[in-house]
Amino acid sequence: MQSHRNPTRRNRNIGTAKQGHGEANQLVIPDQLNRPYWLSRVGDCRVEEHTIGGWMIRFVIEANALGCVHPSTVPDVLRVLEALPQSDWAGLRTIVFRQPTRKQLILRPAWGRLLYDTTVAKANGETLAVGPVICLDAVQVDKVMVWSTSLDPDLSQELERLRSDGHDVQRSGRKFSISINAASARNTQLYRTLLHEIGHWFDWLSKVEEPSAKGGDRDALERAYFARPKSEREAFAHRYADTQRAILETRGIIPFDQS
Known part of the structure; x- marks a missing residue:
């Protein structure tokens, strides 16, 4: 029986992503020692130590x-921490002002993040800190971020937060252009991101640290904490940040000029 297949006909998938074309050239952030990129060792940096209410806080500034640029300064962060209940950030002893790599800026730009337990070390292996860490990333100011107009509810809310922080948000066709400047970046990182990450830590204290100190099974508590949907954990941190920001604004503590 004669086959109807024409061997000279070109497979429509040849040279496309369906057959793996371009996989070897994909821009990725390499892991170091099987660790996520945000746990990689810090580069050229300086270290400062400050005391708040008897607690020493170490700042690592890359x-x-x-x-x-680093939108926020060490005095900025100290001023916010001093205004918050110390019980909300008990155990946090390290703040890292990170300098992202070129690939990280392209693929995973971030204002900051909380690391629940990590080691901060120099390239030569010198350990700078161990334990929970809040990272605040340097950002490229005078840069335009481009977002699609097809946003889910969470991203729509984030867009409004960025607009309220002072970023210039313009719509053109099916894209949003978000222009960042030094002042708007500081507003986002200092008055929202820092409070948001402390909110995550306060959540962790309430659901893991405090119950385990009273005799609870720590491993089970940690599993239960991370088993919660990410959206639930993010919603808690957003509520904490919004509440504390409103309180600090009412008390006239924020906003304040950069030190």
């Missing part, structure tokens, strides 16, 4: 590169 040198800037790639046109980035």
Whole structure:
């Protein structure tokens, strides 16, 4: 029986992603020692130590590169921490002002994040801190972020938060252009991101640290904490940040000029 297949006809998938074309050239952030990129060792940096209410806080400040700046300063962060209940951030002893790599800026730009348990070390292996860490990333100011207009509810809310922080948000066709400047970046990172990450830590204290200190099974508590939907954990941190920001604004503590 004669086959109807024409061997000279080109497979429509040849040279496309369906057959793996371009996989070897994909821009990815390499892991170091099988750790996520945000746990990689810090580069050229300086270390400062400050005391708040008898608690010593260590700041690790990486040198800037790639046109980035640290929107917030150490005095800025100290002023916010001093205004918050110390019980909300008990156990947090390290703040890292990170300098992202070029690939991280392209693929995973972030204002900051909380690491529940990590080791911060220099390239030569010198350990700078161990335990929970809040990272605040350097950003490229005078940069335009482009978002699609097809946003889910969470991203729509984030867009409104960015607008309220002072970023210039413009719509053109099916894209949003978000222009960042030094002042708007500071508003986002200092008055929202920092409070948001402390909100995550306060959540962790309430659901893991405090119950385990009273005799609870720590492993089970940790599993239960991370088993919660990410949306639930993010919603808690957003509520905490919104509440504390409103309180600090009412008390006239924020906003304040950069130190």
